[in-house]
Amino acid sequence: MELRIFTEPQQGATYDQLLAVARCAEDAGYGAFFRSDHYLKMGDVSGEPGPTDAWTTLAGLARxxxxxxxxxxxxxxxxRLPGPLAITVAQVDAMSGGRVELGIGTGWYDAEHAAYGIPFPALGERFDRLEEQLAIVTGLWATPPGGTFDFAGTHYTVTGSPALPKPVQSPRPPVLLGGMGAKRTPRLTARYADEFNLPFVSIEGSVTQFDRVRAACTAIGRDPASLRLSHALVLCCGRDDTEVARRAAAIGREPDELRANGLAGTPAEVVDKIGRYADTGSGRIYLQILDLADLDHLELVAAEVAPQLG
Structure with a gap:
């Protein structure tokens, strides 16, 4: 089981705070640093100093x-438009020496679209646009050097693109999809994704959705084992109950609720819960870190949880 760090900067974070977390995660041996892509806070936090752009942040972290x-x-x-998105991700991949992964979804938070003037069509159209974006982004990356790429869709048309720049990673940076959609999500995953992620989903719900995704792979002749399965879960680990309670209070949550819905408790409790998620077929956990100032939290899990996961 690989552990990765997952942050929510829209809740209030500067670039320097994110860099401190990323460097701590790197030094502690975590597999990756991921961040959300949101432009507006959620809940009753202030969100100050304000949102940071995901790909601008990752470009900085790449260096x-x-x-x-x-x-x-x-x-x-x-x-983002699909052509510029393909360029941005390929450029950040080069800036990082081939360390970038693209998680992409339909978008769901209507308030952030209203707050920053971003069109927010109905869900069906958002899925249609996501499907076309996946075809364009992966198609641009897959076009042989010297060739051109064309695409004619309902929402996007690409004509005579030189399909440059190319990412450093070959054949491409990994593409992640996720969510609990029963039909289109598994179908798009089977066709385009290297990894399928379930955020904040129960063990029982995970079994159901992973079965759908595996079935979608089989339906198009893809080996389901070629798709990596993963979870994202909020983390609240402490050396004892007092430390767990302190960390829960710092993020406005209750220890019992976090034990039920996330990865909370002592290192032994967290190891046990991760083991139950591993039984669903998941091979990677994104640990949602909500208190970015608490770097000891990351170090504790790296020292006392990760070595027990094999």
């Missing part, structure tokens, strides 16, 4: 870190 992988959970397809 300010050296080993840890970097990515998004999830870039909203509503935020």
């Amino acid at each position: 300010d870190t050296s080993r840890i992988r970097l990515g998004t959970l999830m870039t909203a397809a509503t935020f």
Whole structure:
């Protein structure tokens, strides 16, 4: 089981705070540093100093870190046009020496679209746009050097693109999809994704959705084992109950609720819960860190949880 760090900067973070977390995660041996792609806070936090752009952040981290992988959970397809997105991700991949991963989804938070003037079509159209974006981004990256790429869709048309720049990673940076959609999500995953992620989903719900995704792979002749399965879960680990309670209070949550819905408790409790998620077929956990100032939290899990996971 690989552990990765996942942050929510829209809740209030500067670039320097994110860099401190990314460097701590790198030094502690985590597999990756991921961040959300949101432009507006959620809940009753202030969100100050204000949002940071996901791919601008990752470009900076690409130069300010050296080993840890970097990515998004999830870039909203509503935020960017597919051609420029392919260019941006390929450029950040080059800036990082081939350490970037693209998590992408339909976008769901209507308030952030209203707050920053971003069109927010109905869900069906958002799925249509996501599907076309996936075809364009992966098609641009897959076009042989010297060739051109064309695409004619309902929402996007690409004509005679030189399909440059190419990412450093070959054949491409990994593409992540996720969510609990029963039909289109598994179908798009089977066709385009290297990894399928379930955010904040129960063990029982995970079994159901992973079965759908595996079935979608089989339906198009893809080996389901070629798709990596993963989870994102909020982390609240402490050496004892007092420390767990302190960390829960710092993020405005209750220990019992976090034990039920996330990865909370002592290192032994967290190891046990991760084991139950591993039984669903998951091979990677994105640990959602909500208190970015608490770097000891990351170090504790790296020292006392990760070595027990095999």
